Amino acid sequence: MSAAPAAAVITGLGSAFPDVYDQQELWDDYFTHRYRGDALSRRLFLGSGVRTRHGVVNPRREDVSDWSTAARMRRYLDEAPPLGHRAASEALADAGISAADVGLFVVVSCTGYATPGLDIRLARELGMAPTVRRLLVGHMGCYAAIPGLGAAADFVRARGLPALVLCVELTSLHVQPAQEHRDLEQVVAHALFGDAAAAVVVVPDAAHGLEVLDTTAVTAPASEDLMSWHVTDHGFRMGLSPRVPGVLAKHVEEATGALLASTGADITDVGGWAVHPGGPRIVDVVEERLGLTPAQTAATRGVLDTRGNCSSGTVLLVLDQLRRGLAADATVVAMAFGPGLTLCLALLRHR
Structure with a gap:
């Protein structure tokens, strides 16, 4: 075997x-x-x-x-x-x-x-x-x-x-x-x-840390023009539509629920949220759609306040802040958003 x-x-x-x-x-x-x-x-x-x-x-x-x-x-x-x-x-x-x-x-x-x-x-x-x-x-x-x-x-x-x-x-x-x-x-x-x-x-097989249980991705249909990163003669140019929070709002609840379903958990069972601080309105939308309190997104807003949006590494900065106050066996959801428009999530468990 x-x-x-x-x-x-x-x-x-x-x-x-x-x-x-x-x-x-x-x-x-x-x-x-x-x-x-x-x-x-x-x-x-x-x-x-x-x-x-x-x-x-x-x-x-x-x-x-x-x-x-x-x-x-x-x-x-x-x-x-x-x-x-x-x-x-x-x-x-x-x-x-x-x-x-x-x-x-x-x-x-x-x-x-x-x-x-x-x-x-x-x-x-x-x-x-x-x-x-x-x-x-x-x-x-x-x-x-x-x-x-x-x-x-x-x-x-x-x-x-x-x-x-x-x-x-x-x-x-x-x-x-x-x-x-x-x-x-x-x-x-x-x-x-x-x-x-x-x-x-x-x-x-470490005894202590954050076990990675699963990762998922969802891309909103026909959303390619909402967020982009174009190579130009003068560096890389960001395209960032004001429609991004609204499109994200349509998908974040379902995507999070699907991620948690494999463990039999739901949103109320999550003990830690590492949300990518894409901007204040994006954090607002995640709070609204998932029913999160300001305390649950405090690490996210703290990183946005002191570091800004650091692209790919930002969700790891939030996770680093968050891990210090987690209870034993806490379920943690990390999520980040980017071109596509794509929402990626990771399901973690604190050991």
């Missing part, structure tokens, strides 16, 4: 951030001039739910809006590896394992390209074995940590070896050139996003 698959358990989390900057100062010193003091732009920018965030580029000191994509990618290669190294090292230390023990290294990023990629460079610098398997997840956007986590969990169950998932996003490299007309989608994008690296270590 074959042995039962190993349980895939998150035992280590780590994060790293570049310099911090203040949202009000960004508006006063840079974006107010860019948007000519426009009152609606100001309201959207300062009403984004973000108080401070991080960036390898602070536009108050360095305006990259007219840089070519090639120049931005060179900067990405300078900045992303050390940030990723710090987050991965912290997660490995938190899990109490060596990089040499890692069997699969998953690197997630939608804000930069390089071949050979960050996975090659960081595997070497962290001290992983030459035989380590690598997976690079690119251009999936804000929900990409969950497919990365799902692949890592499948590997751990099948192979009985640890896996490391690292998200590195440098959104500050993609400030877009100024436009003659007011572009409110760009105002919102420039207001929300920050830079970060976040990592998780998944190990087989």
Whole structure:
């Protein structure tokens, strides 16, 4: 008889951030001039739910809006590896394992390209074995940590070896050139996003941590134009329709219920919610549709307030905050949203 698959358990989390900057100062010193003091732009920018965030580029000191994509990618290669190294090292230390023990290294990023990629460079610098398997997840956007986590969990169950998932996003490299007309989608994008690296270590059969039970995905039909990330001559340009919260509202309750159904649980049984802070209205919609209290989304709003939306790694930052107060055997739902329009979820259990 074959042995039962190993349980895939998150035992280590780590994060790293570049310099911090203040949202009000960004508006006063840079974006107010860019948007000519426009009152609606100001309201959207300062009403984004973000108080401070991080960036390898602070536009108050360095305006990259007219840089070519090639120049931005060179900067990405300078900045992303050390940030990723710090987050991965912290997660490995938190899990109490060596990089040499890692069997699969998953690197997630939608804000930069390089071949050979960050996975090659960081595997070497962290001290992983030459035989380590690598997976690079690119251009999936804000929900990409969950497919990365799902692949890592499948590997751990099948192979009985640890896996490391690292998200590195440098959104500050993609400030877009100024436009003659007011572009409110760009105002919102420039207001929300920050830079970060976040990592998780998944190990087989650990006694303590967050066991990954399942991951799922739902893509709203004919929603491709609502959220996009286009490569242009001047970096990557975000498309972000104001219709996103409304479309999300139609799917989040059913998708969450389907995820929980496999365990016989329902929404009232969930002891922790790691909701991606895509923006304040998106968090509002999740609260409304799932009947969550402000206390249940406090970790989400706290990350939005102090870090902004850091794309793929943000849900891991929320999970890191959330895990500190979980009860034994608590069921946890992590969810993130991105291009497609796609909703990805992970079902976890606290050990």
